[in-house]
Amino acid sequence: MGxxxxxxxxxxxxxxxxxxxxxRIVCRFCGGTNLQEDSLPPEAxxxxxxxxxxxxxxxxxxxxxxxxxxxxxxxxxVTGRLLGDQEAELPIGAPLQFVRRDEIAAWFAPxxxxxxxxxxxxxxxVMQPC
Ligand SMILES: [Zn+2]
Numbered sequence: 001m002g003x004x005x006x007x008x009x010x011x012x013x014x015x016x017x018x019x020x021x022x023x024r025i026v027c028r029f030c031g032g033t034n035l036q037e038d039s040l041p042p043e044a045x046x047x048x049x050x051x052x053x054x055x056x057x058x059x060x061x062x063x064x065x066x067x068x069x070x071x072x073x074x075x076x077x078v079t080g081r082l083l084g085d086q087e088a089e090l091p092i093g094a095p096l097q098f099v100r101r102d103e104i105a106a107w108f109a110p111x112x113x114x115x116x117x118x119x120x121x122x123x124x125x126v127m128q129p130c
Contacts, residue, residue, distance in 0.1 A: 006042045006097075006098060006099065006100070007039035007040065007041065007042065008039060008040045008041070008042055008044075008072055008076075008078070008098045008106070009022050009037065009038075009039050009101070010022060010037075010038050010039060010040050010072075010076060011024060011035040011036065011037060011038065012035065012036050012037075012038035013027035013029065013030060013032050013034065013035055013036075014032070014034040014035070014036055015027060015030050015032030015034060016029050016030040016032060018030075018074070019038060019040060019073075019074045019076050020035075020076060021076065021078065022037070040072045040073045040074065040076060041072075041073055042097050042098035042099075043072075043073065043095065043096075043097060043098075043111075044070035044071060044072045044073075044078070044095070044096040044097070044098055044108060045070065045071045045093055045094070045095060045096065046068060046069075046070060046071075046090055046091070046092055046093060046094045046095075046096055047068075047069040047070065047071045047077065047092070048068070048069045048092065049066050049067065049068035049069065049082070049090055050066070050067050050068075051064055051065070051066050051086070051087075052064060052065050052066070052067055064086055064087065065081065065082070065086050066081065066082035066086050066090070067079065067080075067081060068080055068081070068082055068090070068096075068108060070096050070098070070106075070108050072098070078098075078106050079105075079106075080098075080105050080106035080107060080108050081104065081105040081106070081107050081108070082107075082108060082109075082110070083099055083107050083108065083109040084109055084110060088110070090110070094110060094111075095110070095111035096108040096109065096110060096111060097109050097110075097111050
């Protein structure tokens with residue numbers, strides 16, 4: 001998928017060095033005004049979400065859909081939308097991947113658990129000896 005090339009755009013304050021969402025002219029941390037374009041890796045963690053079943057009229061054809069808050073690197077929080085199954089169970093803290101940004105939202109996809117996670121305690125699919 002070439003996801004290594006995807007970066008999440010942010011602004012970085014040259015006064016305090018902290019990253020924050022673009023669209024600002026003043027640093028939210030120190031009030032500095034020298035904000036430079038930068039980017040963060042696409043990895044994120046699901047912080048919270050809401051499943052919208054009765055949306056604003058312009059999104060009515062998309063319902064139900066998930067509006068989520070993703071926590072990116074350096075603690076940057078992004079309100080975005082979920083790609084894929086909008087009815088899926090979403091554990092808080094689940095890994096997400098930033099995919100793209102368009103005129104609607106920043107879009108995040110759930111990251112599939114890797115094979116290394118199989119066989120953890122609580123795995124119900126382990127075959128039992130008879
Ligand atoms: Zn600053």
